[in-house]
Amino acid sequence: MKNIKILFLLLFVSTFLFSQNSKRVLENLKQDGNTITIQVNDGRYLIEFYSSEIVETSFLPKGEVQSNTSHAVVLKPKKTHIIINQLKNKVIYKSDGIEVQIQKEPFKISYFYKGEEVISEKRGYYKSKHNALETVKDNIIAKETEKIEFNLTENEVLYGAGARALGMNRRGNRLALFNRAHYGYETHSALMNFTLPIVISSKKYMLHFDNAPVGYLDLDSKKNNSLTYETISGRKTYQVIVGDSWEKLIENYTQLTGKQPLPPRWALGNFSSRFGYHSQKETEKTIAKFKDEEIPVDAVILDLYWFGKDIQGTMGNLEVYKDSFPDIKRMISNFKEKGVKTVLITEPFILTNSNKWNEAVAKDVLAKDSVGNPAKYDFYFGNTGIVDIYKKEGKDWFWNIYKEILALGVKGLWGDLGEPEVHPTWVQHAIGSANEVHNTYGHDWAKLIFEGYKTDFPNERPFILMRAGYSGSQRFGMIPWSGDVNRSWGGLQSQPEIALQMGMQGLGYMHSDLGGFAGANLNDNLYVRWLQYGVFQPIFRPHAQEDVASEPVFRSDFAKKHAKKAIELRYKLLPYNYNLAFENNQKGTPLMRPIFFEENDDKLMANSETYLWGKDFLITPILKDSLKTKEIYFPKTANWFHFYSDEKIEGGQTKLVKVKQKSIPTYVRGGAFVLMTNVVQTTDNYKGNKLELHYYYDASVKESERTFYNDDGITANAFEKGNYELLKFEAELSKRWLEIDLEAEFGNHWKTSEKEIALVVHNINWNPRKIKIGKKRVKISPQNNTLRLMLKWNPTKELKIKITTK
Structure with a gap:
């Protein structure tokens, strides 16, 4: 009897959850071109076809006015041929690709592609009490939140939600959408610098929640086959995107939100970077060392010491500290003659004791507190305000500073701490509260720079290195990196997953601080393996806290020898890699691609240890110390040749391969052309x-x-x-x-x-x-x-x- 009661209760609960929309009553339904308007008792739905493979749905609760403002979408809806099929209890709107089915009673919206249901609303829109995750309870503050709930099938694998270290399959997690740095992370990080309102399914569809304010993505954490988007405010708008291949799916998404501009070719070369070069003399000696050792180098990055002697108390100066850099313009010019471009760090924080605080206050460029004064608060670097990039005064002031920096001959700009790292909820920006713009701050900061380039330097490709962004940030040329990863094997192990996931979400240049950033761990084998992996990731940029040198020229003979070989291979692959950049620019195709792009098999859906570099390289990084052998699966779609020995391996098998110190397991597809070149010391010579x-x-x-x-x-x-x-x-x-x-x-x-x-x-x-x-x-x-x-x-x-x- 007890078992019967439990079974009845489970059936009741599941039926109740599935039929929450029974209270939502269809009142009217009409079509106008690409747009379908559905009037229901508690509001109305607007469904619009952007193409036969992209459809947008917005819900407007009673009393709300539609907002057409999107941080992400740039595609204009195309005229789409729609066939309407009226049934007794259902209306079907069918394009050449997606079809939308409206069930009248109980009310339900479902999306189909090629005759198969891809996703459907479960409860759809509703409001309920805010259950704050412990990690963001002081950041995401609301009594109740607005939610949109969907049905999932039993076995689909879910990707997305930005940059996180959770394993490739992110199903089972409730994840905060609140950009935040995680210093020293290793194999697990549920919250990082890039949180994106995107879900990608192994069924080859994407859901993009087109809303800026902070919130959550619940990827079936309750194990009841539900996917829920949750927000404190804003638009209840989402796009369903489909495609007949993984490449086409991502092409459709980047068609919707914008393609990544082609970066300058030098961005694919080697960077000299650390936290940080304290003086002009130290910087010049470092580049001279690269030249003496004949290790190719294309750029040098100056961290915050270019505008101050100390870490604390100088942020916001944003002008050359001449005691340390007496003639930075000459230094930059000399580097340029050697084929080395200079990149400078900037931050959006202006300390109250910085050189520019009074000017920033006088010109009204800062975000405000609740009574209209410049918002001031403390964080690690000092007492600060933040530039309000959402008003003209802030944009113009910040871009004028960038023009001064670029006038020095600088060829790249680094935007750091753009989550923003510290952003109290009470801070007010011109268009809303901190929590309404927090996740898009880095995105809009990149936009400010990108649009400034278009106006003042229209023939130059910007290089914009950023630690935070949001969906669609790729169209501003943003080059993202994975934050302050620990200098450990655990830190290295999470990097392929993060880069692969972000590439699927449109940000194809996600990369890591090669060698690891945080900590004083001197491990030459780890360093070498990380740089060998770096050859086959989008940006080759060793970077670290200065306790241990990040540059190969200052490492042991063992590390230097193997690092030099890796860097030289990176340069030999310039023609192949540049073509990957072009493919990304044209179609959004990631440079790093999950192995399941090649073979759509359930057993590969969570694999990030082996991946494709472009179409034709199969790469398996060495992520653990002292490995002698490594088990690798070779996709059945091709035969594979060892890049160094030409050994042929038939596809469709798992093979135990020997691991060598001089390289990581690297294979090339049978029948492939790979275009390479001779080693050059700088891409200027290519x-x-x-x-x-x-x-x-x-x-x-x-x-x-x-x-x-x-x-x-x-x-x-x-x-x-x-x-x-x-x-x-x-x-x-x-x-x-x-x-x-x-x-x-x-x-x-x-x-x-x-x-x-x-x-x-x-x-x-x-x-x-x-x-x-x-x-x-x-x-x-x-x-x-x-x-x-x-x-x-x-x-x-x-x-x-x-x-x-x-």
Whole structure:
């Protein structure tokens, strides 16, 4: 009897939870073009098709007025063909992709794609008591919160919610949407600098909650197959985004929220960075050391000592401290001649004892307290106010400071502490309270800089390094990093997950402080493994507290030797990596891609230990000390060749591979073209005319094609201006010949030049009877199963290479 009562109670509870919308009554429903208006007893829904793969739903409770202000969305709705199907208890609005089903009684909204339900509202919109998470109880303050609840299927895996260290599958967590730094984190961090209102499902749909104020994402923490967005205020608007592949899904999302501009090519080089260089003399000696050791370097980053001698009490000065940097302009100019660009840190906090406090008060650029005075409060660096970037005075003042910085010759800007690190709830900005703009502060700070560049430096690509942002921040050229990670194996272990997750959420340049930031742990093996991983992550930037040097030039001979090899490989991969940046710019495709992009298998959905670097590299970082072997799964979609030995491994198997000190396990897809170059000491010396083209011959691949993008590396919107070339390489295998064709396309304003190319064909385990380059026969034998042909190619003409098969 007791069991029967329990079963009845469970059935009652589940039915009650599922049918909360039974009190929501459909009163009227009409369509106007792409928009459907649904009047219900407690408000109205506005459903709008942006395209056949993106639909937006807003709920307006009675008495609320619609707000069209979005921090994220830039796409304008396209005219979408919609077929209406009226049934007895249901109305179906069907596009070529998404269909929206409105169940009349009990009221329910469901979204379908290709005949399958992807997501549906459960309770939909409701209000209830705010249950504050312990970690944010002093930050997110509200008696009740507004919620939107959805149904989940039993087994779907959930990604998203920003940068966190939780494991790839984030289902089962209730997560605060409140950007906050986590100093010294390792393998677990539920709250970090980038919290994004995005959920991605293994069923290949995304939910983006288009609202700025702070709140929560509950990813089925109660284990009742529910997903809930929760906010203190603002819009009850979300977009459902679908796609027939992972790449298409992310392309659709970045079409909605904006594409990442192509960064300057030097951003893909090596950075010299630490917390921090105390003087001009120290900075110059460091760069001289890189040059003496012939370790490539493209940029140097100055932390807060450029404007003050001490960590505390100087923030907000934002002008050169001449006692330490007597002629910074000359230093920057000299670095530039050596191909080294200078990046300066800035923060949005103006201390009350800083050089600029009185000016900031007089010009009314600061956020206010409740009675209209400049808001002042204490934090680690001193007593401070914060720039109100939401009013014209604040924007103009801040951008004028940036113009002064850029006039020094600076080529990159670093925005630190932009969560903002300390942001009391009582602080008032021009457009709302701290909690209404907290999560978008870093996002809008990047926007301020990006738009300033468009106005005053329209031909220059900005480099904007930021520690916090929100959904859509990629369109401002934001380069995010994963915060103050601990200098430990645990710190390293969380980094692939964070970068992969953020790439899926549109921010493709998420990277880590290579070697780790926090703590005084001197571990050369950890350092080497982190830098080896860094070759195959978006930005190569060793950075750390100065207790232990972050720069390879100041490390042991062991660490320096292996770090130099890693950095040189990074530079050899410039043509391949630059093309990844272009793909990201065009389609939003992440540079780092989860392995399940390659093979959609349940067993791979939580795997972040092996990932794809672009389409053709399979990478497995070494994340633990002293490993001798590593178990790796090789996707069944291809055969894979060891990058260093050319050993072939058939796809579709898990294999135990030996781990070597000199490199991490790196494999290339059979049939792939990989474009490389010679090592240069700075990207300024790279012209794209001396190249290595590697083709990984695989008899199972009959046809293969790759395209690589090139431009001058510095001009903003070079592709749109027709200032580019596309190099196309095709391979075709017949019974008698392997034919490789080189072709090119050019923008209207690109002047091409002859290219010297070393064509390296791997896995040639026979001696070809004939080799033809164009019409000319050559006689060259493979060495170690590798055929190397030297080509001179005029890209205005097609060049064919034919190699007889076995």
